[in-house]
Amino acid sequence: MSAPADPRHADPRHVDALRVGPRAAVVLALACAIGLAMFCWPLLSPPEPEAMAHAGDAPLLFVLLLPVVLAVVLAEMSEGGIDPRALALLGVLAAVNAALRPLGAGTAGIETVFFLLILAGRVFGPGFGFALGCVSLFASALLTAGVGPWLPFQMMAAGWVGLGAGLLPRRVAGRAEIALLVGYGVLAAYAFGFVMNLWFWPYATGPGTELSIDPAADLGENARTFLLYTLTTSSAGWDTGRALTNAVALTTLGPAVLATLRRAARRAAFDTPVAFAPRAAAPSTTSAITASTHRSPEERA
């Protein structure tokens, strides 16, 4: 927080609300690699049919370990102390996401959680996007009680969606930006469905069907079976529904929401450090904070 304003972030359209330091970046990269391995376990180590009957030990271990990995990453990202402004924004945007999520009720792939996540990741940077993905899904799980073995996987995957949105090229603006975000939203919708399918694939099909995993086959063979499975069961229907929701929401609401988020980012003035100064100097240094406490008169009625 005491870091001076960085000229790199002079561009008001993008801020790094949650700056990821080099150490946190290493931890994040390691955690992403571990998470990816946990998602891809069916391809890397096809379970034997006997093990499947006992639900397999390794994936159960992953359900317990992935939360630990997430906790470590989030702790490391907040290691330098999160700016209270970023923290409050994180909480409030996660609340909006959690409130948006039940609108779709998870039916036919109408998934309303991603569009705000993508836009916020775009405006507030990759670190914030990752944290928002995790916190949103966690809060939403607590609120609508979707807590279950899938939650850590969903948190990780949603974190990736937010992280990726923050890493998109920053130069693009205007209509091209919306087009870029829509493209990313469609891609993210399919990728999310893909990894969530991959993790659960051996359990969903069970052994012995046309689309089941074959322990004897090699990686390429199983990958092809999985592609067939995911294309027939979800990509065509559910994931398309999710991609369409993303595209429609980003096109119709994207520009207005982006403007709103950028206005908030400007008013939060993340690059202005909050300093506690002696009494005499107080008004000038805390102006960024006091300015933000004014409520708009529009809602007074």
Place this chain on the structure above:
Amino acid sequence: MTAARRPARPLARTLHPGAWWLWALAMAVAASRTTNPVILALLLAAVGCVVVRRRTDAPWALSFRMYLVFGAVIVVTRVLFRVVFGGGRGETILFTLPEIPLPDAARGIRLLGPVAADEVLGGLYDGLQLATMVICVGAANALANPKRMLKAMPGALHEVGTSVVVALTVAPQLIESAQRVRRARRLRGGREKGRKALHGILIPVLEDALERSLALAAAMASRGYGRIGATPPRARFAVGALVIGGLLGMAAGLYGLLDAAAPRHLGTPLLLGGVAVAVAGFALGGRRVRRTGYRPDRWRPGELVTVASGAAAAAVMVLATRVDPADLYPSLTPLAWPQAAPLPVLAVLLGLLPAVLAPGPPSTPSRETVA
């Protein structure tokens, strides 16, 4: 007054928020074990009774009604979705709606068509289960003081935990915010429908939420929140080394576990060892956050009774699923009238105990003395 008349009664005070959360989550776990509407209705009644008898006059205690409305919305949407997207799987067809054909690309989705009783009832049962779980969480929200909850987060996750608490607290306020925006729109004569209406409601609500977050941030910053105590570089280095080393260990262990060529027996110990080291780093990093507690909440008999009652309810319900799952998941094919077996009812009664045994809320004398 009540205390004088019945001295055995515990002194009125607010319970540790963790106790209410554990009780409510245990009740949600109990609800997650059944889709039987009779049991779920009993569970809802028990939770509602505890909330009405034990909540304070604080503003967050009023949010319970919002959760009830929200639960109703969940049930209705679930059923509607089944009707619209259900696709008429089932034997007892109630009525048939004209089906809207979709292109081949959107496979798996079917609009309208025949509506089966099994489908609708399935949606109702699922929705009621989810709604009950939501209302259990709503009970925790109504009973537990969220500000006191802030104190109980583990050190290293203090900040992220705070943002989760903010999210949980803000979510119900969003509903109220949306209502305010709609009222303002109506007063201005705004009658647009569809996309424009969505614009007109969503954007002001988002603006309002962001305003609120900045106000909250200002309040937090002005109280010195987010100030970092001086951490010695050596301690920081130790935390970093432990965390990175632990994650590397986990990655190596995973490789051993997942790669067929690697020695398999090396995998699990390396993985668990890595986890232990990473958790040690996590705990050490948590010591950086130094907080002092003003009047810390303590775990006393009232808290323990509350948690025990919730845990017992959940345990009995899990036991009931082992003993007789048919009662807890009423059959849809063939359609059968749901029955209430004694064991789940016992679980609900166990969950009801805090309404009597937990200490009552302070400063609400009228409710007790009138009754």
